[in-house]
Amino acid sequence: MEWIKADGCGGEARMSGDLNVDAPDMSDGALDASHEALARLARSARIADELPRAELTSIPGVTPLQAQLLANRGARGARAVRDLLDTDWRATGALPGQDEAVQRLARAIAGDEAVVVFGDHDCDGVTSCAILTLALREAGARVTAYIPRRDDDGRGLNEDAVRQLAADGARLIVTSDCGTANVAEVALARSLGMDVIITDHHPIHSEVPADCALVNPWRAEERSTRDDLAGAAVAFRLMEALLREQAPERADAALEGLLDLVAIGVIGDIVPLTRECWGLARAGLARLRSAPRPGLRAMLERAGVAWRQATERDITYVIAPRLNAAARLGEPATALDLLLCDDEESANRLSAQLEELNLERQRVTEEIMLDAQRMVEAQLAREGDDAPALVSAASDGWPFGMLGLVASRLVERHGSPAVVISRDGSEARGSARAPEGYNLGEALAARAPVFRRFGGHARAAGFTLPTTEVEALLDDLRLRLALQRDSLSLARAAEGDPLPVDLRLPLNRLIPRIYHEQQALAPFGPGFPAPTYIALGVRVIGCWRSGAEGRNLRLRMRDATADRVFFWARQGDLCEILRPHLAGLPMLDLIFTLDAFIRPGGDFDLLPRVVAPRIVG
Numbered sequence: 001m002e003w004i005k006a007d008g009c010g011g012e013a014r015m016s017g018d019l020n021v022d023a024p025d026m027s028d029g030a031l032d033a034s035h036e037a038l039a040r041l042a043r044s045a046r047i048a049d050e051l052p053r054a055e056l057t058s059i060p061g062v063t064p065l066q067a068q069l070l071a072n073r074g075a076r077g078a079r080a081v082r083d084l085l086d087t088d089w090r091a092t093g094a095l096p097g098q099d100e101a102v103q104r105l106a107r108a109i110a111g112d113e114a115v116v117v118f119g120d121h122d123c124d125g126v127t128s129c130a131i132l133t134l135a136l137r138e139a140g141a142r143v144t145a146y147i148p149r150r151d152d153d154g155r156g157l158n159e160d161a162v163r164q165l166a167a168d169g170a171r172l173i174v175t176s177d178c179g180t181a182n183v184a185e186v187a188l189a190r191s192l193g194m195d196v197i198i199t200d201h202h203p204i205h206s207e208v209p210a211d212c213a214l215v216n217p218w219r220a221e222e223r224s225t226r227d228d229l230a231g232a233a234v235a236f237r238l239m240e241a242l243l244r245e246q247a248p249e250r251a252d253a254a255l256e257g258l259l260d261l262v263a264i265g266v267i268g269d270i271v272p273l274t275r276e277c278w279g280l281a282r283a284g285l286a287r288l289r290s291a292p293r294p295g296l297r298a299m300l301e302r303a304g305v306a307w308r309q310a311t312e313r314d315i316t317y318v319i320a321p322r323l324n325a326a327a328r329l330g331e332p333a334t335a336l337d338l339l340l341c342d343d344e345e346s347a348n349r350l351s352a353q354l355e356e357l358n359l360e361r362q363r364v365t366e367e368i369m370l371d372a373q374r375m376v377e378a379q380l381a382r383e384g385d386d387a388p389a390l391v392s393a394a395s396d397g398w399p400f401g402m403l404g405l406v407a408s409r410l411v412e413r414h415g416s417p418a419v420v421i422s423r424d425g426s427e428a429r430g431s432a433r434a435p436e437g438y439n440l441g442e443a444l445a446a447r448a449p450v451f452r453r454f455g456g457h458a459r460a461a462g463f464t465l466p467t468t469e470v471e472a473l474l475d476d477l478r479l480r481l482a483l484q485r486d487s488l489s490l491a492r493a494a495e496g497d498p499l500p501v502d503l504r505l506p507l508n509r510l511i512p513r514i515y516h517e518q519q520a521l522a523p524f525g526p527g528f529p530a531p532t533y534i535a536l537g538v539r540v541i542g543c544w545r546s547g548a549e550g551r552n553l554r555l556r557m558r559d560a561t562a563d564r565v566f567f568w569a570r571q572g573d574l575c576e577i578l579r580p581h582l583a584g585l586p587m588l589d590l591i592f593t594l595d596a597f598i599r600p601g602g603d604f605d606l607l608p609r610v611v612a613p614r615i616v617g
Contacts, residue, residue, distance in 0.1 A: 177231030232265020328401025
């Protein structure tokens with residue numbers, strides 16, 4: 001196949017220079033340690049079947065590489081491929097509760113009622129809030145936006161805020177990315193003379209609010225791919241329906257101007273990229289690259305990102321963390337203001353503030369992570385469990401906005417579900433994160449009566465409960481997650497737990513054209529994963545640390561066709577284990593993804609990223 005052809009290099013393409021190879025220690029014990037280090041990280045692979053050449057070349061405008069990648073993701077054949085690539089961002093059907101919500105919004109516009117958009121404070125919630133605010137302005141509504149402070153108000157509607165909004169004259173509250181679980185708060189709003197429209201995408205675990213318009217895909221009688229819509233996508237669909245009714249002559253232009261916000265919400269919330277979300281995110285990325293709003297352009301330029309070539313990774317690792325940092329440090333309005341501003345001066349000022357908040361967020365997270373990791377290590381030493389069902393850390397006074405970040409880091413380090421809890425007198429708040437295959441929402445829902453507030457998804461959730469209930473909750477979660485772990489282990493054992501690989505790619509095929517062909521199918525994410533390749537029969541010929549504090553690893557690899565440098569995230573400690581013993585290391589098959597570092601001027605370097613090695617023999 002084209003992607004596994006050698007380029008006629010006539011043998012190995014050698015790279016000159018220092019290969020960072022020290023004199024090897026050939027003692028058996030040292031070699032065993034380096035072999036074991038690689039073996040611990042090794043995975044088996046399941047390489048997709050290659051399509052027949054006639055099928056690979058039969059679709060006009062689609063390269064053989066793209067045809068293979070799309071077939072591996074369920075779009076095989078000309079019709080399926082064209083249907084996917086031609087996916088339009090426009091809606092094809094109404095969401096549950098949408099028509100009722102549009103009617104109520106139309107009355108509010110006609111009556112010049114005071115409308116408040118009540119946003120959640122994470123990336124999805126802030127972008128949803130901006131979408132609703134901008135679209136309602138376009139439709140002629142008298143609208144203001146309100147985002148609660150995480151530490152003061154928690155997640156979702158809260159009674160103090162509802163009372164204040166009523167006192168300020170609000171007559172209609174529209175939530176973004178929250179509200180499905182706020183039964184008491186909606187009832188309070190109604191008693192104070194306000195109507196409520198909820199736009200949300202969180203699963204429904206119990207009773208839902210009465211006497212309000214609830215726009216949530218989970219209300220549908222049958223499950224569908226629309227359950228995977230992010231909060232930003234739900235808000236966008238509601239505004240799409242409203243604008244087509246209230247301002248049909250300018251609806252398309254107004255909606256196209258909101259697509260960048262939808263993409264940030266979809267990708268930032270890590271929802272599955274089923275066809276509708278993929279189409280929205282794809283159109284939104286195109287908008288971000290062609291006509292970014294002033295705040296986003298200033299943010300990307302300040303971070304050194306070439307916005308004309310922005311990818312989903314830039315949303316994940318640049319935009320979303322900075323928007324989230326504002327709420328984590330008690331200034332959510334800064335993030336919203338950046339998304340709403342329309343002048344360069346404000347954009348530069350607000351992007352500078354977000355940059356400072358993000359740096360502070362990184363510093364505080366590191367401090368908490370050190371304490372949390374010590375607690376987890378003590379837990380593991382007591383329990384003697386190499387694969388715990390749950391790791392946890394709890395302390396007084398940890399900033400609530402950092403808990404989810406630390407929980408995610410613990411999952412990354414230990415491969416187990418993690419809960420991080422901050423106690424504040426008689427009340428405690430926690431964030432939970434889990435690897436793929438677990439269902440935190442289900443485990444927490446079983447303890448619903450004990451929570452003052454809780455919600456979330458399978459792999460991310462948050463809760464508030466009395467401090468006296470913390471230990472009982474953790475004990476219960478360990479039992480429930482142990483059952484999930486055992487079921488997951490059995491399923492993985494039955495399947496052999498191989499990593500899915502799209503195709504074989506020798507090192508001399510790591511060229512810009514291959515990267516550009518794969519990126520033409522972006523965005524990638526859950527449900528539409530980034531292409532994964534395998535290079536067969538490679539050897540490590542050099543290694544060195546890179547990144548902050550040397551946390552990452554660079555490997556110089558060689559196969560029969562070329563030498564290439566690979567990036568391996570968070571594996572810097574391997575350098576000292578491997579470096580003295582390079583000559584004795586085993587041959588590997590290397591599983592990797594293909595990324596690029598793009599400079600603001602548009603130049604880029606290919607950046608192959610190691611996923612895992614596979615030991616040969």
